[in-house]
Amino acid sequence: MASARSEALRETIPLDGSPERRIEGLVDHAKMRAVYVYEAPVRLWHWVTVLAMIALAVTGYLIGKPLSSVGGEASEHYVMGYVRMIHFISGYVFAIGFLGRIYWHIVGNRWSRQLFMPSLFSGKFWGGLVHQLKFYLFLTDEPRAYVAHNPLANLAMFLMFALVGLFMIFTGFALYSEGLGIDSWAGRMFGWVIPLLGQSQDVHSYHRLGMWIMVMFAIIHIYMAFREDILSKQGIVSSMVNGYRYFKD
Amino acid sequence: MADTFYDVMRRQGISRRSFLKFCSLTATSLGLGPAFVPQIVHAMETKPRTPVIWLHGLECTCCTESFIRSAHPLVSDVVLSMISLDYDDTIMAAAGHQAEAILEQTIEKYDGQFVLACEGNPPLNEDGMYCFQGGIPYLEKLKKMADHAAHIIAWGSCASWGCVQAAKPNPTQAVPIHKVLNKPVIKVPGCPPIPEVMTGIVTYLLTFGLPELDRQGRPKMFYSQRIHDKCYRRPHFDAGQFVEKFDDEGARKGYCLYKVGCKGPTTYNACSTTRWNEAVSFPIGSGHGCIGCSEDAFWDKGSFYDRVTDIQPQIESTADRVGGTLAAVTGAAVVAHAAASAIKRARDTKGAKTTEKGGA
Ligand code: HEM
Ligand code: HEM
Ligand code: SF4
Numbered sequence: 001m002a003s004a005r006s007e008a009l010r011e012t013i014p015l016d017g018s019p020e021r022r023i024e025g026l027v028d029h030a031k032m033r034a035v036y037v038y039e040a041p042v043r044l045w046h047w048v049t050v051l052a053m054i055a056l057a058v059t060g061y062l063i064g065k066p067l068s069s070v071g072g073e074a075s076e077h078y079v080m081g082y083v084r085m086i087h088f089i090s091g092y093v094f095a096i097g098f099l100g101r102i103y104w105h106i107v108g109n110r111w112s113r114q115l116f117m118p119s120l121f122s123g124k125f126w127g128g129l130v131h132q133l134k135f136y137l138f139l140t141d142e143p144r145a146y147v148a149h150n151p152l153a154n155l156a157m158f159l160m161f162a163l164v165g166l167f168m169i170f171t172g173f174a175l176y177s178e179g180l181g182i183d184s185w186a187g188r189m190f191g192w193v194i195p196l197l198g199q200s201q202d203v204h205s206y207h208r209l210g211m212w213i214m215v216m217f218a219i220i221h222i223y224m225a226f227r228e229d230i231l232s233k234q235g236i237v238s239s240m241v242n243g244y245r246y247f248k249d
Numbered sequence: 250m251a252d253t254f255y256d257v258m259r260r261q262g263i264s265r266r267s268f269l270k271f272c273s274l275t276a277t278s279l280g281l282g283p284a285f286v287p288q289i290v291h292a293m294e295t296k297p298r299t300p301v302i303w304l305h306g307l308e309c310t311c312c313t314e315s316f317i318r319s320a321h322p323l324v325s326d327v328v329l330s331m332i333s334l335d336y337d338d339t340i341m342a343a344a345g346h347q348a349e350a351i352l353e354q355t356i357e358k359y360d361g362q363f364v365l366a367c368e369g370n371p372p373l374n375e376d377g378m379y380c381f382q383g384g385i386p387y388l389e390k391l392k393k394m395a396d397h398a399a400h401i402i403a404w405g406s407c408a409s410w411g412c413v414q415a416a417k418p419n420p421t422q423a424v425p426i427h428k429v430l431n432k433p434v435i436k437v438p439g440c441p442p443i444p445e446v447m448t449g450i451v452t453y454l455l456t457f458g459l460p461e462l463d464r465q466g467r468p469k470m471f472y473s474q475r476i477h478d479k480c481y482r483r484p485h486f487d488a489g490q491f492v493e494k495f496d497d498e499g500a501r502k503g504y505c506l507y508k509v510g511c512k513g514p515t516t517y518n519a520c521s522t523t524r525w526n527e528a529v530s531f532p533i534g535s536g537h538g539c540i541g542c543s544e545d546a547f548w549d550k551g552s553f554y555d556r557v558t559d560i561q562p563q564i565e566s567t568a569d570r571v572g573g574t575l576a577a578v579t580g581a582a583v584v585a586h587a588a589a590s591a592i593k594r595a596r597d598t599k600g601a602k603t604t605e606k607g608g609a
Contacts, residue, residue, distance in 0.1 A: 064557040064569070066508060069491045069499055079489025136586070138593060178514075182463055182473050195465050199545040200475075200515035205560045205568050212572020216579045223583045231590060 034244040035147050037111050045101050046240050052094040053214065056168075059087035060211050064204070088176060095169045111148035116162050118154045125151045143232050145247055153224065160217035164210050171197070171207040254293040254455065268293070278449045278523070280470050292456035299455055300355055301364045302394060303337035306387045307380050307414045307423050308369025312405040313339050315441035318526075319448045338382075349383045352390075356397045364454060365398035367391065367408045371429060372421035379421040388429060395430045400454055402435045403427065403466075404447065406542060409436035416548035427466070435459070436466040438518075440542035445523050446471045467517065476513035476539050479521040482506065500536060510554035511538030518543040 038046070062083050070077050105116050119125040129151035134140045136152070144150065149157060174193035177186035178200060197203050228236040235246035252260075258268055272289040276282070303313075317340070336343075336351045343351060355363055369387075372379035377386030395401055403426050406412035414423040427434040437450055450468055453460050460468040477483065485491070486505040493499060493508055505511070513521070516539050520531040532539055538554070541547040551559030557567045564571060 066491060067489060069493060069504065070489050074484040074488040074490055077488035077490070081487040081489075083489075138589065141597075178475060179478070182469070191464060199547075200517075201512065201541065201544065201547075201550050201558060202560070204515060205558065208557065208568035209560065209572050212568065212576050215572070215576045219576065219579050219583055223587065227587065227590060231594060 033247045035247070036243050037109075037148050037239050037245045038243045039104075039108055039112065040243065041100070041104050042108065042112055043240055043243060045097050045104070049094060049097050049101075052090040052097065053218070055086055055090040056094060057211055057215060059083045059090070060208070063087060064208055091169075091172050091176070094165075095173070098165060098169060114149050114154050115157055118151070118158045120155075125154075128152075129155060145232075145234050147245060153221075156217065156220065160213055164213050164217070168207065168210045168214070171203050171210065174203055175200070175207060252298050253295060254298045257298050258293075275449065275452045278445050279453055289452075289456050296456065299362055299364060299399070300336075300359055301366055301451065301455075302352065302355055302398070303339075303366045303368065304387075304391060304394060305338050306367065306369030306371050306391065306407070306426075307421065308405070308407045309413075310339055310368070311441040312368045312407075312447070313337070315439075315444045316404075316447045317444075319444040352394065356394070360397050362399050363397070364400045364402065364451070365394050366402040366404055366451070367426050368404040369407045370411060370415070370423050370425055372414070372423045373429075374420065374422035379423075391426065392429065395426075395432055398432075400435065400459065401426070401430065401432055402437060402450065402454070404437055405442055406438045406440045406544075406547070408434075409438040409467075410545040412440060413548055416546070434466055435462065435468060438467065438472075438543040438545075440547075442543070443471075443519055443523050443525065446519055471519045471523075472517045472543075474517065474519075476516045476518055476521045476533070477511075480505075480513050480533060481521070482533060495536075503536075506533060506536075506538040507556055509538055510552060510556060510558075512541030512544070512547070512553070513539040516541040516544050 066080055066083070070079055102116065104112050128144065128146075131140065131144060132150050132152035135143060148154075170190060170193050173186050173190040177184060177189075177191050178194075180186045182191055194200055194203050197206055225236050225240075228234070229238075235244075239245040255268065259265075263271075269286075269290065272293065273283070273286045276285045276289055279285075305313075336348065336355065338348070341348065341351075369380075371377060371386070371388040371391055373388065377388040380387040382390055403409045407414065407423075408426045411419070411423055411425050414421060415425070427436075435450065435454070437447060439446070449471070450460065453468075453470075460470060463469050463473060477486070480486075482503060482505045485503070486507055490502075490504040491499060491508040492504045492506050495509060507514070511533065513533060520539070521533065524531045524534065540553045541550070544550075551565075551567070555567070557569050559565050559567055560571065
């Protein structure tokens with residue numbers, strides 16, 4: 001019973017100097033351990049990013065397919081203007097948050113490094129990924145415990161969030177530079193993205209496609225967070241709230 | 250000594266008064282202040298006249314048609330007197346061998362000094378046989394002239410991007426001229442380009458030299474802003490007042506054409522400022538969205554009447570159709586997976602209860 005799982009646990013949880021504490025008498029699991037995984041800046045960043053992305057996806061969708069027309073004088077309304085303004089403000093929040101998260105990759109704990117640098121060159125990572133796939137396809141009953149992301153989640157976060165997020169920032173600021181002018185700071189820094197992808201219309205299309213990829217990520221991510229929380233023997237959602245991951249051993 | 254521009258113009262019967270008027274008009278159309286007028290006058294009076302050779306590859310001649318309709322008749326007269334003397338298949342007097350000989354003479358006399366203006370583009374398929382002139386493929390003619398030219402202008406979307414003959418599936422393999430030349434090219438895209446923009450660029454080039462170009466080789470003075478940035482319907486865009494379909498109430502009120510596919514927000518050109526036909530109107534002014542004719546591969550971007558257009562050329566579908574479908578499939582898969590997980594859990598806990606010790 002305690003075989004494979006606790007072995008995996010021992011492998012993935014460093015029992016050395018990392019902040020870890022025993023929680024006695026919580027619920028009815030006598031032996032429950034908690035590891036401090038996500039430090040406050042990561043948690044703050046996570047929820048700020050969630051809010052920014054909701055705003056970006058909603059306003060972004062409306063930029064391509066605007067709301068129904070309003071009547072009256074043009075001077076009385078600023079509907080499209082506000083939609084775009086909210087998009088740009090959230091875009092800045094998203095981008096600055098992203099930069100902050102990169103900074104935390106450097107100064108944060110070991111788990112803060114998974115998002116941008118999954119261990120793509122380790123056999124163990126890919127073995128774990130295959131195992132996780134099998135687990136989700138109900139081909140194996142043996143869950144494995146990881147302190148931070150499991151390899152499959154890690155890869156999805158790297159590809160669908162980190163890389164696509166970077167793509168959204170580059171294409172987003174390239175489009176933004178079109179309004180500021182080609183000699184603006186944004187034009188000089190991001191203007192090259194437009195000819196690289198074809199022309200402005202292509203950048204719009206790819207930026208929009210990027211949104212859908214991030215929406216897909218969010219659907220899977222939220223589902224998995226709750227599913228693991230309910231079905232696995234480790235607390236997941238709490239880790240993004242108070243930072244601790246609980247292992248119900 | 251070679252003639253100056255001014256000498257040539259005078260010989261063409263253009264008065265001093267008209268000449269000065271032309272110089273101030275040119276300064277205005279180039280966005281230069283009155284202080285630049287004397288500079289243009291001086292350049293025209295002192296600089297030896299440089300010939301302009303105008304080549305035609307695969308094209309429809311709309312660039313030439315546009316050029317000779319430059320709004321102010323004076324401008325076209327003056328500019329034509331500067332350039333038509335030399336070589337332009339469509340409007341020159343010479344023909345046949347006599348015409349081709351002009352090219353040789355120009356290379357001999359003005360090697361490295363003349364301006365090469367290229368309308369249309371070379372097809373590469375079948376060794377360039379789809380455009381054959383004077384016994385040689387256009388590709389060869391173009392390359393040869395380009396080797397000896399001081400400046401190269403790509404007129405229109407054909408020479409700049411490829412345009413309709415390079416649209417999918419591009420049977421002749423037509424390519425924009427910068428793909429076959431190893432010299433910098435000044436791109437003046439548009440189908441056709443705006444006549445005032447064309448004459449403005451020629452004049453600038455002949456008097457001041459190379460204008461400032463953007464990343465893709467377009468003169469900044471005419472191509473640094475989008476139609477949308479200077480569109481007179483822009484207040485309706487910001488307000489959220491759109492033509493929902495042609496002939497509706499919004500269309501009558503002159504609302505923004507974004508929802509009926511206006512490509513103004515993604516098109517770099519000067520139409521919304523210079524307009525067309527002596528500044529009478531431009532497509533948006535006439536109630537139709539911009540189709541983006543000065544943008545790369547505008548034929549291949551899907552509908553002219555949608556804003557969210559096809560992702561081209563690999564995927565002939567919009568981001569919303571592709572992404573929306575993927576997201577819907579993801580959602581369905583998540584629901585199915587959740588259901589399967591719940592069933593499995595129910596079964597496992599039942600199993601665990603019966604064996605008492607099995608659960609993990
Ligand atoms: C998660 C990140 C983002 C998402 C999901 C997103 C989504 C979208 C969508 C769907 C569009 C509409 C495209 C169209 O159909 O034309 C759009 C447009 C745009 N986005 Fe974003 N975006 C994101 C990040 C950013 C960032 C970081 C910026 C930078 C400021 C930005 C700036 C813009 C601009 C300037 C436009 C064009 C607005 C216009 O044409 O009026 N976006 N975005
Ligand atoms: C737009 C929506 C969301 C996005 C883009 C998003 C993005 C991310 C990213 C990039 C990470 C990795 C963090 C890191 O390694 O630094 C993460 C982790 C996490 N997120 Fe979200 N998130 C979203 C919504 C949510 C929601 C609604 C929840 C709550 C249920 C949630 C719970 C978590 C948890 C628990 C983790 C840690 C997962 C693990 O360790 O495997 N997220 N999220
Ligand atoms: S009509 Fe076209 S260019 Fe003018 S404001 Fe509307 S979208 Fe922009």
